[in-house]
Amino acid sequence: MEIELLEKRINIWYLSSLIISIIVAIPVVVISSSFFENTSEYSIILRETFLLDYIFNSLILLIGVLSLTSVIGIGCAYLISFYDFTGANFFKWALILSFAIPAYIYSYSLSAFFENYGTAYSILRGIFGEGNHNLYIPKLDGMLGAIIAISFSIFGYVYVLTRVSFHYQSQNLIDLGKNLGFSKKKTFLKIILPAARPSIVAGLSLVAMETLSDFGSVSFFGVSTLTTGIYNAWIAFDDLTLANRLSFYLLIFIFGLLILENISRQKAQYHSPSKDSLKTKNKIKLYGYKSAFAFIFCFLVFFISFIFPVVQMGYWTYLxxxxxxxxxxxxxxxxxxxxxxxxxxxxxxxxxxxxxxxxxxxxxxxxxxxxxxxxxxxxxxxxxxxxxxxxxxxxxxxxxxxxxxxxxxxxxxxxxxxxxxxxxxxxxxxxxxxxxxxxxxxxxxxxxxxxxxxxxxxxxxxxxxxxxxxxxxxxxxxxxxxxxxxxxxxxxxxxxxxxxxxxxxxxxxxxxxxxxxxxxxxxxxxxxxxxxxxxxxxxxxxxx
Amino acid sequence: MKKLLVIYCFLYFFANSIFANEVNVFTSRHYDSDVQLYEKFTSITGIKVNVISGEDAALEKRMIEEGNDSKADLYITADAGRLGLFDKKDMFQNSISTIIKSKVPENFRSENWTAIAKRARIIFYAKERVSKDEIKNLRYEDLSKPNWKNRITIRQSNSVYNQSLVASLISNNGIVKTEEWVKGFVNNFARDPQDNDRAQILAVASGEADITIANTYYYALMLSGQKGKDQQEAAKKVTPFFPNQNDRGTHMNVSGAGVLKTSKNSENAIKLIEFLLTKESQEHIINNTFEYPIIENIEPNELIKNSNLGNNFRQDLETPVKEYSIYQAEALKLMLKAGWK
Missing domain, CATH: 1.10.3720.10 (MetI-like)
Incomplete structure (x- = not known):
């Protein structure tokens, strides 16, 4: 009887799942083994000098990117899922195109445009003639540059996942808000947004992971984050052990965030849409300035995330x-x-x-x-x-x-x-x-x-x-x-x-x-x- | 047909190469001009050159872990400190042939690796904001003085070129004096360190800072017009200056190569190094990357000559470049402690 039970449990499905999990766990096992090895003096230097700076910068970067991606990702998804306005059908898929731009290429474009004597300078010189236009060009470098580059290249996760979730929200849910006498804003904040929370969080956690493990953009913009510490440890101090330990702490931090979210989510119950409720959602038609606002919002996001880097790269390829x-x-x-x-x-x-x-x-x-x-x-x-x-x-x-x-x-x-x-x-x-x-x-x-x-x-x-x-x-x-x-x-x-x-x-x-x-x-x-x-x-x- | 496809797939996936007469190069130099040289080498000798390019530390780690099974024959990278560090891990073999010895000055090579091109890390300044007296006989050492307060821009401390520069200062002036120097120097920064060398020169041109330290080839690249007309004009607003001309000379770094201990094609690898040291190859390198030649009697590129970056300056020939690896970590320690981001 027991053997039968064992056979039932350890079947081919079980084994294959187990094997995949083990393969995927290789890096975690390797980096956690760093705790059994000695580190160099860099760990002390780091603690005495920039460790707090690095952690602080990582957090600022994370908060900045999460805020910006939430606003543009959820904003676009909301407008496109619930409203009918000029260009809505176009933006529906055009906004996904931002996925095509890697953060490092976005960084190249941003820096090339805004740097001293960059593309922006050339444009201003073309219009106003010679002069030190550099003074009037905002310096989108450092932390600001990194936040913009990362946000606009990965907000797509939030947009796509939130939109799918909004899409499957039933009309009943929206009607409920109306029947309760909620304003549109209140319906959005109290009903629609909470119902979409699992998807939004799924998108934001992908964004958070990419942001915290990013090295390309932050090093390009000279922002020192924890990944800078990881790189310095490994490359300059030849201390891979410390680099691995720092990566491990980064992982723990991310797991911590995910667990916190899981715990708080378990308290809430989520509505799962029944199939027949899918087809009934009516989009609200927007007119006048409201339509213009929705258009401009989506257009700006599309322009900044896709057109801008493509034009900068295209301009160079043309030159x-x-x-x-x-x-x-x-x-x-x-x-x-x-x-x-x-x-x-x-x-x-x-x-x-x-x-x-x-x-x-x-x-x-x-x-x-x-x-x-x-x-x-x-x-x-x-x-x-x-x-x-x-x-x-x-x-x-x-x-x-x-x-x-x-x-x-x-x-x-x-x-x-x-x-x-x-x-x-x-x-x-x-x-x-x-x-x-x-x-x-x-x-x-x-x-x-x-x-x-x-x-x-x-x-x-x-x-x-x-x-x-x-x-x-x-x-x-x-x-x-x-x-x-x-x-x-x-x-x-x-x-x-x-x-x-x-x-x-x-x-x-x-x-x-x-x-x-x-x-x-x-x-x-x-x-x-x-x-x-x-x-x-x-x-x-x-x-x- | 199906069998053929299977064989093809197998070869594609698992066999890296099936050529016998070859040399496998790991390089952190990504220049197209290097690849052109390898192609030329193949056409002359019949030896196929296989290349993997990438970031130095990652390539080194891969070779170390591959150990005896590594296919790498030759490692090329662009910093003397990194070459020295890799050598310290016992990864190179003695590959310095008599030809190499006869061509490369002693302080630009070690027992196990050699420079293939030189780089100078020099000063660039804005003429209208830096007086003649200030710039006259300027040494790296002077940049820690209070008259440069809020006038200096330079890239971050994690730049290996900065680490090698500070390592050479430690090698010449000792740790205590260099620590003092770094503190004063960092205190004079006009802005937080960021971006690459070219951006530093542009910051001087636009007035964000008065003076900077950068490698010459970034400046040459702008002058060449490859970065567009505006940056060409901007470069002309900045004047290059070779420091320490009255003592040991300007800080030099190298691109260098070494043959791996585990190399299976070491003869071919040495042949490739020797080829890179021929007159034609050296001319090809300096005309494309704007580095300095490592062998003598090579005419500098016209652009370099016309912009006062020619060969006729005093190079630091006293500090052996292999010493950079000894002091690099110490250098970074001093830089970080002084708050050099």
Whole structure:
């Protein structure tokens, strides 16, 4: 009897979920092992000098980015979901295009435009003639620059997730507000916003993780945050142990935030929409200045987040077309697409497998284990890649010691290894995206299917998959774009002579040739935009 | 057909290269002109050059962890301190051939690595705001004096070029004096350190600061017009100045290369270094990156010559660049303690 129970629990689903969780947990295990090693004197110097500054800056950055992304993300989602105004149908998908711009390319654009003798200066000189116009150009650098660059390149998470949630809010909920005599503002604050809270928080937590682990933008703008401490520890003081410890503290902080949110959320009950309530929502038509305001708000966000960097990069590509012609387009494109295809397939397949496994086994242990998968997304990419390399090396030298098999060259510096690290990095994105889809499918449906004699596979194919289709599409766009944009992991893990648009842009930027970086950057933006346009149509169609 | 596809996929995923006559380069230099040189090398010798470029510390970590299994043959990076630090970890082999010895001056190489190009970290100032007396015979050491209060701009302390500069000051003046110097110097900052060297020069041009320290090639890049007409004009508003001309000379740093201990193609790697030290290669490097040549009798680029950045200044030949690695961490410690962001 007991063996039967054991067999029932430890089946293929259980095992595969377990294996994925273990793989994804590699970096956390490696960085937490730093607590058993000694650190250099930098830990003391850091404490005596800039540690508080770094923490303070990280917090200011976090608060700044969360505030700005909330305002623009929720604002746009609200206007577009509940109102009908000029351009609303256009902005619905156009605002997603901001996903195509990586924060580092946004930073290049912002800095190139506002720097001394930058593009803004050239424009002013063109209009007013010679003169020291630099004095009148706002310096969008430092903390302000970093907040703007990060916010406008990742507010899309908040926008997309909030919009989906608003979209599924039933008309009944809005009518309830009306019947209670609430003003529109009160209805929004007291009913609509709280009901969308889980989605908003999901978007904001992605934003928070990206912000805290960002290094590209903050170093570009010279803002010293905790990641600066991590880099200094590792690069200048050659103290990877301390770098790992600091990353670990960063993780703990993020987990702390998530747990706090979870606890406070459990007190509230959430309305889950019934299917027939979906179609009945009427959008309120806006006229006059109200329509103009909604238009201007969305247009500004679209302009600042997408048009501005694209025009800056396009302007350079136009000025220096030779950099575009020098690009090995076919090679870069095929490298990028291969990474996208294999990583997405792997992530989606295992994301489904793990979610399905969790659903069947209903194991609390597995569920807790998979929550840790978020760590891949919450630590700086480079630290994750280095943790992975350290792990493989340790595995090869201490545990396996296989003389005839070269484990290292299989896992480090190969496309396979690169995809594996992407897998660790983005697994939480795939897993949580699919989980969100699964939450909408009631358990009783599964049981009815089994009663009808459906096998597990058939239940999945015939019943789960159609429900999950939307979530899977959304996850595929997000993953594809993340992979096209990904930089630090690709740089360190790639094989010889292997370039992507992101690494090519980086190579030019690191020689201070942002003009040259513009050509690969524009291509990168084009590809990401194409992914967005193709898939967003599918998604929007399905929703209507 | 299917089998072929499977084989192709396998090769694509797992085999890095199947060429026998090759050399594998890890480099933190991302110049297109370097790649052109590698291609030229291949066309002359038939040796294929495979490249991975990236950030220095990350590349180093990868080579260290790959250990004996590493495919890397040659490591090229742009700071003497980093080369020295990597050497200290016993990662290089002695690859300094007689050809290399005959071409590269002793203080620009160690037992195990050699410079392939030089960089000068010099002063740039605004003529109308810095008097002749102030600039005359100026030394790095003078920039801590009170007359420069609120007039200096420079990039952050995590810039390895700044760390090497301060390391060279420690090597010459000792820790105690350098600590004093850093305190005074930081006290003279006109703004919080930020951005790269070019932005510092632009800040002097626009009047945000009077004087800065930056590598010459950033200035040359602006003068060349590659950064647009406005920045070309801005660069002309700023004057370059070589400090310490009456004593040890201007602080020099290098781009350098070393052959890995675990290299399987060390002969090819040495050949590649030697190729980079030929007259043609050196000319190619200085004309594209605006660095200084490491071998003698190379005419500077026209642009460099015309903008008073030519070869005829006193370079610091007394401080061996390999010493930077000894003092770099100490240097950063002093900088951080003095509040250099």
């Amino acid at each position: 220096f077309p030779k950099y575009l012609f020098e690009l090995n387009l076919i090679n870069l494109l095929s490298n990028t697409l291969i990474l996208v295809f294999f990583s997405c397939s792997l992530l989606i397949a295992f994301g489904i497998l793990s979610n399905y496994g969790n659903r069947i086994t209903k194991s609390k242990f597995l569920q807790i284990l998979t929550t840790f998968s978020i760590s891949g997304y919450a630590m700086p990419g480079i630290i994750l890649a280095v943790a992975y390399i350290t792990f493989i090396s340790y595995l090869d030298e201490n545990l396996l010691q296989l003389k005839n098999y070269n484990i290292k060259s299989l896992f480090i510096g190969s496309i396979f290894g690169l995809i594996l690290v992407y897998f660790i990095r983005f697994y939480s994105l795939a897993n949580n995206g699919i989980k969100a889809g699964y939450l909408k499918i009631n358990y009783s449906i599964d049981e009815s299917a089994y009663l009808l004699g459906y096998s597990k596979i058939k239940t999945f194919n015939k019943i789960h998959l159609p429900y999950l289709k939307n979530s899977i599409f959304l996850v595929i766009i997000l993953l594809s774009i993340e992979i096209v944009k990904e930089l630090p992991i690709t740089l360190i893990m790639r094989p010889f002579n292997f370039d992507t648009f992101a690494t090519t842009a980086y190579a030019y930027a690191s020689q201070d040739l942002l003009e040259a970086a513009a050509a690969p950057a524009i291509m990168l933006i084009l590809i990401s935009s194409a992914f967005i346009l193709i898939t967003s149509k599918l998604i929007l169609k399905d929703q209507q």
